Amino acid sequence: MTEKILGVLFLFIKSVIAAGGYGGVAFLMAIESACIPLPSELIMPFAGYLVNEGTLKLLWVATAGAIGCNFGSLIAYEIGCYGGRPLVEKYGRWILLSRHELEWADRFFNRWGYLAVFVGRLLPVIRTFIALPAGIARMPRVRFHLYTFLGSWPWCLALAYAGMKLGENWRQLGKYFHKFDVVILTVLIAGFVWFAWTHWQNRMRAAE
Numbered sequence: 001m002t003e004k005i006l007g008v009l010f011l012f013i014k015s016v017i018a019a020g021g022y023g024g025v026a027f028l029m030a031i032e033s034a035c036i037p038l039p040s041e042l043i044m045p046f047a048g049y050l051v052n053e054g055t056l057k058l059l060w061v062a063t064a065g066a067i068g069c070n071f072g073s074l075i076a077y078e079i080g081c082y083g084g085r086p087l088v089e090k091y092g093r094w095i096l097l098s099r100h101e102l103e104w105a106d107r108f109f110n111r112w113g114y115l116a117v118f119v120g121r122l123l124p125v126i127r128t129f130i131a132l133p134a135g136i137a138r139m140p141r142v143r144f145h146l147y148t149f150l151g152s153w154p155w156c157l158a159l160a161y162a163g164m165k166l167g168e169n170w171r172q173l174g175k176y177f178h179k180f181d182v183v184i185l186t187v188l189i190a191g192f193v194w195f196a197w198t199h200w201q202n203r204m205r206a207a208e
Helices: 002-020 022-033 040-052 058-095 099-120 131-136 141-169 172-207
Strands: none
Touching (some): 022 058
């Protein structure tokens, strides 16, 4: 099943980059950064393969990818800021999020958001969704976009470089990184379960 999904994604990525070149790379990475799980582990290595073929240039590929990340993150950030935050403020109690958690997120992103965004852009899965909580917490926009670019550029460069070196075997990277995706997703689910359980217990104690 996974092989079939990766195969469909590969055909889509190949057609977009073949038609748009650097613009296609930027467009696909924008999709990936707008909370849509289109794997950069396929996008950038294929672009790197085209570098190997002499069609594209490595540094421009990495830059196009990072620019695309900023555009996609802009969409996700604004959705979080103008859509997600009002929803959390109004209905957050139903998902165990109180104003206390919002205030904590605001303080965290104001103080450490640059680090969270920069490191998050270097991690599979997390990099796809980090813009949404940053928007909900209303992290300063200039700082958010600066560290989005600074974190995305080395990620794009490393994947493109690996694809360039692997040549026709570039697709192996997608399978390799898929294992990391599963591990990180498992950790995130475990963290969410722990968060929900502890908050539910605290709410029950308060009710008593």
